[in-house]
Amino acid sequence: MxxxxxxxxxxxxxxxxxxxxxxxxxxxxxxxxxxxxxxxxxxxxxxxxxxxxxxxxxxxxxxxxxxxxxxxxxxxxxxxxxxxxxxxxxxxxxxxxxxxxxxxxxxxxxxxxxxxxxxxxxxxxxxxxxxxxxxxxxxxxxxxxxxxxxxxxxxxxLTKQLIDSLHNLQTVIDRAQDSFAPLWDRYAEHFAKQDVIYTMASGASYGAAYSFAICVLMEMQWINSQAIHSNEFFHGPFEVLDDKRCFVLLKGCDSTRALDERAEEFLQRFGSSENILVLDADALDLSGIDDRFKGNVAPLIFFDTLWRFIYKVADFRQQVMLEGRRYMKKLSDY
CATH class of the missing domain: 3.40.50.10490 (Glucose-6-phosphate isomerase like protein; domain 1)
Incomplete structure (x- = not known):
């Protein structure tokens, strides 16, 4: 080969x-x-x-x-x-x-x-x-x-199609930053006031929701969080939803997208729109990415762009990011 x-x-x-x-x-x-x-x-x-x-x-x-x-x-x-x-x-x-x-x-x-x-x-x-x-x-x-x-x-x-897509990915991410910027302006100050924010996704994007929950919200901003699978949401976690609870939903564009759409419908039905931050991969300009890989590049776009969001949140909280951690990289005896 x-x-x-x-x-x-x-x-x-x-x-x-x-x-x-x-x-x-x-x-x-x-x-x-x-x-x-x-x-x-x-x-x-x-x-x-x-x-x-x-x-x-x-x-x-x-x-x-x-x-x-x-x-x-x-x-x-x-x-x-x-x-x-x-x-x-x-x-x-x-x-x-x-x-x-x-x-x-x-x-x-x-x-x-x-x-x-x-x-x-x-x-x-x-x-x-x-x-x-x-x-x-x-x-x-x-x-x-x-x-x-x-x-x-x-x-x-599909190695050629993959590498061609990956070489176009940074341009796609840069466009996504511009597309999501109005959401950061809309949600950052409100989310900065929260002590609990849940994340949700499925398929290829679940890992990005997991990382944002444990390595960003919890590790760097001391905001309680949990990554919830979009279908597992309906098997217990949806009981925490009310008009005050905040969620970040990553709507991917892979074969599991219908799971995210169902979750969004429920969030909007019983939650409050100002508490529900939805990042939708289908709303992005993914030209340059082969159709067969769009679902798998979506989590990297989410991961990268959410860093822009969390820095705005951190500014409102007056909580520094990496340097503010209490234990990570500070202790070795555990």
């Missing part, structure tokens, strides 16, 4: 060495924000390939020790800094079991990079403050890995 020249070189090197047809399972393993990208990666693999997969928190991956883990399995891990202890331990554990391991990190020489067979370097602006092109993000790298595996197994080869 020949990959497009614009494929990430680390991903291409890993794919060249992996016996993709011999694989029978993929484990996507990480913690926190890095775990959130594993959900859309699995969604992409489910939609385009026949290779089975699971998503695991890194510590539970070791504790559960799946019997299926072995030489014919691939373990894909991610840690932004490469220093997440649980994820590094999971990489070592997987290699001890004979699995092939790929580790995504901004620093390939980090503990995670050294614990895996194939480190893959990505760029991230959220801890460095340096803007990046979305094609160099962890989302982009893991999507290239997934679709490269699908093609290497003799299934549909």
């Amino acid at each position: 020949s990959l497009p020249a614009r494929f990430h070189p680390d991903v291409a090197a890993a794919l060249a060495a992996i016996d993709a047809p011999a694989l029978r399972h993929v484990f996507f393993v990480a913690c926190g924000g890095s775990l959130s990208i594993m959900h859309p990666a699995k969604f992409l693999l489910d939609q385009h390939g026949s290779l089975a997969s699971d998503v695991y928190n890194a510590a539970e991956f070791i504790a559960r020790a799946p019997k299926l883990l072995g030489p014919d399995t691939l373990v894909v891990l991610c840690s932004m800094t490469g220093t997440t202890r649980e994820t590094t331990a999971a990489g070592r554990f997987a290699r001890e079991k004979g699995a092939v391991t790929v580790g995504l990190t901004v620093e390939p020489t980090s503990p995670l990079g050294q614990s895996v067979d194939f480190p893959v370097k990505f760029e991230a602006p959220y801890t460095t403050g340096v803007p990046i092109d979305a094609k160099d993000s962890n989302y982009s790298c893991i999507y290239q890995l997934v679709m490269g595996l699908v093609a290497a197994r003799g299934e549909e080869d």
Whole structure:
């Protein structure tokens, strides 16, 4: 199989060495924000390939020790800094079991990079403050890995369409920032006054809702939150809805969109519009993205644009973002 020249070189090197047809399972393993990208990666693999997969928190991956883990399995891990202890331990554990391991990190020489067979370097602006092109993000790298595996197994080869789409993604995100800006102006001050904000999504976008809930609202603004799946909402969580409760709903454009639409109808029926922030992927200009990948690029657009929103919220709360955390990166004895 020949990959497009614009494929990430680390991903291409890993794919060249992996016996993709011999694989029978993929484990996507990480913690926190890095775990959130594993959900859309699995969604992409489910939609385009026949290779089975699971998503695991890194510590539970070791504790559960799946019997299926072995030489014919691939373990894909991610840690932004490469220093997440649980994820590094999971990489070592997987290699001890004979699995092939790929580790995504901004620093390939980090503990995670050294614990895996194939480190893959990505760029991230959220801890460095340096803007990046979305094609160099962890989302982009893991999507290239997934679709490269699908093609290497003799299934549909959409690697060119994928890489073309990823190279257009930053322009799409920039347009989305402009499209969503009026929502930030409308909702930021009101949401800044809340002590609870729920997030909701389904399909490829669920990971973005999860990340925004635990790694942004809770970690950086001390706002209680919970990521609710758009269909699970109707199996208990909808009882918290009233005319005072705030929600962020991510309406994707993949095959699960109807689940989000149903949730929105209920939110608007029993909630209050000023408390319901809806980001709709169908309202965006996604030209330049292949139709088959629009659903999977939506969560990256949501993730990126919501950072613009939360900084406006933080200004109203007079609560700094990364520097204001009490425990994260401040303690090591836990």
